[in-house]
Amino acid sequence: MSNPISLKLRRVFFEQKWERSCFFGNPDIPIIYLRIIEDDEFFFAQINLEEVTKVYNSYLLPNKGMLYFFIRMSDYKPIVRYYSKNGYDEDKKARVNFNNVINSKYDLLTEYRIKFIHSHKKLPCLFLDEETKYEEMFDDEIILLKYDQRGNPKISLTDGIILFVIRKDDLIQRNYEAVRMIIVH
Numbered sequence: 001m002s003n004p005i006s007l008k009l010r011r012v013f014f015e016q017k018w019e020r021s022c023f024f025g026n027p028d029i030p031i032i033y034l035r036i037i038e039d040d041e042f043f044f045a046q047i048n049l050e051e052v053t054k055v056y057n058s059y060l061l062p063n064k065g066m067l068y069f070f071i072r073m074s075d076y077k078p079i080v081r082y083y084s085k086n087g088y089d090e091d092k093k094a095r096v097n098f099n100n101v102i103n104s105k106y107d108l109l110t111e112y113r114i115k116f117i118h119s120h121k122k123l124p125c126l127f128l129d130e131e132t133k134y135e136e137m138f139d140d141e142i143i144l145l146k147y148d149q150r151g152n153p154k155i156s157l158t159d160g161i162i163l164f165v166i167r168k169d170d171l172i173q174r175n176y177e178a179v180r181m182i183i184v185h
Contacts, residue, residue, distance in 0.1 A: 004129030004143070005056055006119050012111040019066065021048045023125075023147070025111025027068060030083050031092055037070070041079060044069040045145065047114070047127065055116040058128060060142075060171050069145060069164060071181065078164055078181035080144070082174060124148035134163065136182045141165045144179060160185040 009023060018028050027046045029037075047067040057063065062084070070079040116127065126132075129143035137143075145164040161184040170178035 003118065003120055004122065004126040004131065004146075005052065006117045006121065006123040007125035007127055008115040008117055008123060009112040009125060010115065012113050019048050020046075021051050021114040021116070022046055023112040023114065028066075029068065033068075033081065033083070038072060040073045041070040042073050044071055045114075045147075047145075051114075052116055052127065055118045056128070060128065060168070062174070067176075076181060076183075078179050080164065080176040080179045082176055124150065130168075134182065134184055136184065137163075137165055138167065140167050140169070141180075142168055142171065144171065 012022070012025065020028075023045045024043070027043050046069070049062055049065050049067065052058075052061065053063045061067075062082070065082055065084045068081045068083070070081070071077070072079055114125075117123070122132075124146075125148060126143060126146040129146060132143060132146075133139075142165065143163055144166050147162040149160070149162070163182040163184065164179050165182055166176070166179045170176075
């Protein structure tokens, strides 16, 4: 087991470069995904796995590509998509606003850049946490992404902690359809 990767968030005031890791704002989405994304999907985060690899290289994840985290607002189902970087270039992607599907008193259109830190100090947001367990989790599940809005009161979807959890075997097999979302109050 390893320590989770802590995430430091910083508000972005100008548009960032392509393929950056971020919470909220507008994702850099492959154009092929525009056909499969449903009208009520809310963009939550995108993780550039090359940025993660610079801090911690795990056998659980690919070393390259992007993980996209969406939430379907009709039933709060998490949707995680992986896109390999084979042939991924600016001509084949678009920066799209998906966050107009959610009615929130918070500014979810503002982007928050993610800086990955491998540290013993756990910040409110974590990635790939194999150690922490919540009552609502199964024994073989790990936290793929944790977002504790209490550490970021200006950017919130719910009162509590949002967890994207997955069984370790499913993560290794890249079965991202198996991701569950848990909200801990």
